[in-house]
Amino acid sequence: MYSFEFVKPATLDEALAALKDEDAQPLSGGQTLIPTMKQRLNQPGSLVSLLGIPELVGVSISDNVLSIKGATNHAAIVAETRDSFPGLSALAGKIGDPAVRNRGTIGGSIANNDPSACYPAAAMACQATIMTNAREIAADDFFEGMFTTALEEGEIVTGVRFPIPQTANYQKFEQPASRFPLTGVFVAKYGDRVGVGVTGASNNGVFRWGEAEEALTANFTPDAIKDLSMPADDMIADLHGSAEYRAHLVKVLTGRAVAAC
Amino acid sequence: MKISLTVNGKSQSGEAEGRTLLSTFLRENLRLTGTHIGCDTSQCGACTVHVNGMQVKSCTMFAAEADGAEVTTIEGMAEPDGSLNTIQQAFQDHHGLQCGFCTPGMVMAAASLLKANPKPTEAEVRAYLQGNICRCTGYHNIVKAIMAASGQELPALAAE
Ligand SMILES: Cc1cc2nc3c(=O)[nH]c(=O)nc-3n(C[C@H](O)[C@H](O)[C@H](O)COP(=O)(O)OP(=O)(O)OC[C@H]3O[C@@H](n4cnc5c(N)ncnc54)[C@H](O)[C@@H]3O)c2cc1C
Numbered sequence: 001m002y003s004f005e006f007v008k009p010a011t012l013d014e015a016l017a018a019l020k021d022e023d024a025q026p027l028s029g030g031q032t033l034i035p036t037m038k039q040r041l042n043q044p045g046s047l048v049s050l051l052g053i054p055e056l057v058g059v060s061i062s063d064n065v066l067s068i069k070g071a072t073n074h075a076a077i078v079a080e081t082r083d084s085f086p087g088l089s090a091l092a093g094k095i096g097d098p099a100v101r102n103r104g105t106i107g108g109s110i111a112n113n114d115p116s117a118c119y120p121a122a123a124m125a126c127q128a129t130i131m132t133n134a135r136e137i138a139a140d141d142f143f144e145g146m147f148t149t150a151l152e153e154g155e156i157v158t159g160v161r162f163p164i165p166q167t168a169n170y171q172k173f174e175q176p177a178s179r180f181p182l183t184g185v186f187v188a189k190y191g192d193r194v195g196v197g198v199t200g201a202s203n204n205g206v207f208r209w210g211e212a213e214e215a216l217t218a219n220f221t222p223d224a225i226k227d228l229s230m231p232a233d234d235m236i237a238d239l240h241g242s243a244e245y246r247a248h249l250v251k252v253l254t255g256r257a258v259a260a261c
Numbered sequence: 262m263k264i265s266l267t268v269n270g271k272s273q274s275g276e277a278e279g280r281t282l283l284s285t286f287l288r289e290n291l292r293l294t295g296t297h298i299g300c301d302t303s304q305c306g307a308c309t310v311h312v313n314g315m316q317v318k319s320c321t322m323f324a325a326e327a328d329g330a331e332v333t334t335i336e337g338m339a340e341p342d343g344s345l346n347t348i349q350q351a352f353q354d355h356h357g358l359q360c361g362f363c364t365p366g367m368v369m370a371a372a373s374l375l376k377a378n379p380k381p382t383e384a385e386v387r388a389y390l391q392g393n394i395c396r397c398t399g400y401h402n403i404v405k406a407i408m409a410a411s412g413q414e415l416p417a418l419a420a421e
């Protein structure tokens with residue numbers, strides 16, 4: 001790993017000031033960043049840890065909206081959303097393994113936008129709002145493609161707000177070696193709409209399956225999507241699964257998620 | 262930079278760079294080589310330690326992040342008189358290891374599982390060990406050891 005300067009601010013303002021340095025990069029749980037740095041795929045001048053900043057940690061609910069601060073780790077999310085939003089709690093509980101969940105954070109995951117990350121599927125299905133130090137961004141506008149987001153240089157994710165659905169379910173079809181989803185589908189049902197967020201499938205990153213959302217809004221049963229088909233054109237193809245396989249998984253997992261709701 | 266932390270109940274300090282991993286600090290600065298490095302790609306869990314009571318992969322955390330923390334490693338697991346603790350003894354009794362490379366991580370993971378869930382089911386043990394890879398045992402005897410350490414009747418484990 002290349003050497004860098006480690007900075008651990010105690011407040012958000014100090015962190016933002018430290019991030020103004022050229023080549024400075026935020027560090028949250030390090031569960032993605034440290035492995036990439038070990039491979040020398042990344043050479044920051046300094047890493048600014050966000051884990052010592054109390055104002056960036058915690059979960060709260062108001063007006064049926066769940067707010068999770070950016071540096072809250074997956075394990076805390078599992079525990080603190082179990083009653084209020086069990087679908088999200090279950091999603092967080094399936095990320096990686098217990099050690100990864102004790103370090104990795106929602107802010108790091110959302111900002112990284114790995115094409116197979118779990119939270120983005122929930123954020124899309126729920127039409128969540130991504131909070132940054134500068135603005136609020138709708139999930140639809142935030143996730144721009146594989147590993148690309150609307151974040152500007154020096155801008156950090158300070159939290160995510162999820163409107164709490166009536167019911168929700170996440171189906172993760174796990175790739176056992178990486179423990180990431182090979183493909184994952186999050187279904188969220190609200191009074192007036194259904195959201196379907198798909199991760200791990202498309203070359204363009206996380207997306208909403210609009211056709212299925214419409215069909216499920218009219219009829220919330222697995223049957224409602226039986227005549228739909230997901231085109232394989234933009235799907236990821238790798239040694240774990242072909243594009244056609246992933247397209248097929250999207251439909252199967254959507255049906256399972258609805259059945260489990 | 263100077264790092265000060267409590268390891269297995271003892272105050273320790275040492276010099277580290279920003280990039281020094283907690284695993285490197287434990288093994289090279291403090292010579293606590295019981296924490297093993299199996300993969301260095303965050304996959305295998307051999308390097309598992311507890312930081313402020315939470316199980317983490319010490320190869321995927323900077324030593325600087327543990328400044329001021331309480332760290333427990335496999336060296337801190339034995340009873341005060343040096344005899345094996347319940348989990349360690351169960352690994353020995355049930356042949357829960359072959360080469361032993363994964364064992365420190367397995368014992369640390371088992372300890373945090375049993376703290377949170379003192380009577381886990383076999384399925385819960387297996388699910389919890391997702392981040393701990395063993396290349397030798399095929400896991401059955403590890404699961405058996407952990408079930409035994411929890412004081413439960415040993416079930417007829419699948420595939421035995
Ligand atoms: C073995 C293993 C299995 C995993 N399995 C899964 C899985 O099944 N599903 C899943 O979704 N993820 C999985 N992950 C990834 C894990 O969830 C990471 O925790 C997460 O992707 C990144 O979060 P972090 O806090 O560790 O971020 P870091 O690694 O610290 O940072 C990741 C990137 O985001 C930037 N960053 C960090 N925080 C912020 C912020 N607040 N604002 C802006 N930028 C920021 C960093 O500069 C870096 O570029 C796995 C990881 C491992 C090691």
Ligand code: FES
Nearest residue numbers: 299300305306320
């Ligand atoms: S050495 Fe840390 S996970 Fe393998």
Ligand code: FES
Nearest residue numbers: 359361395396397
């Ligand atoms: S006993 Fe050899 S790796 Fe587990």
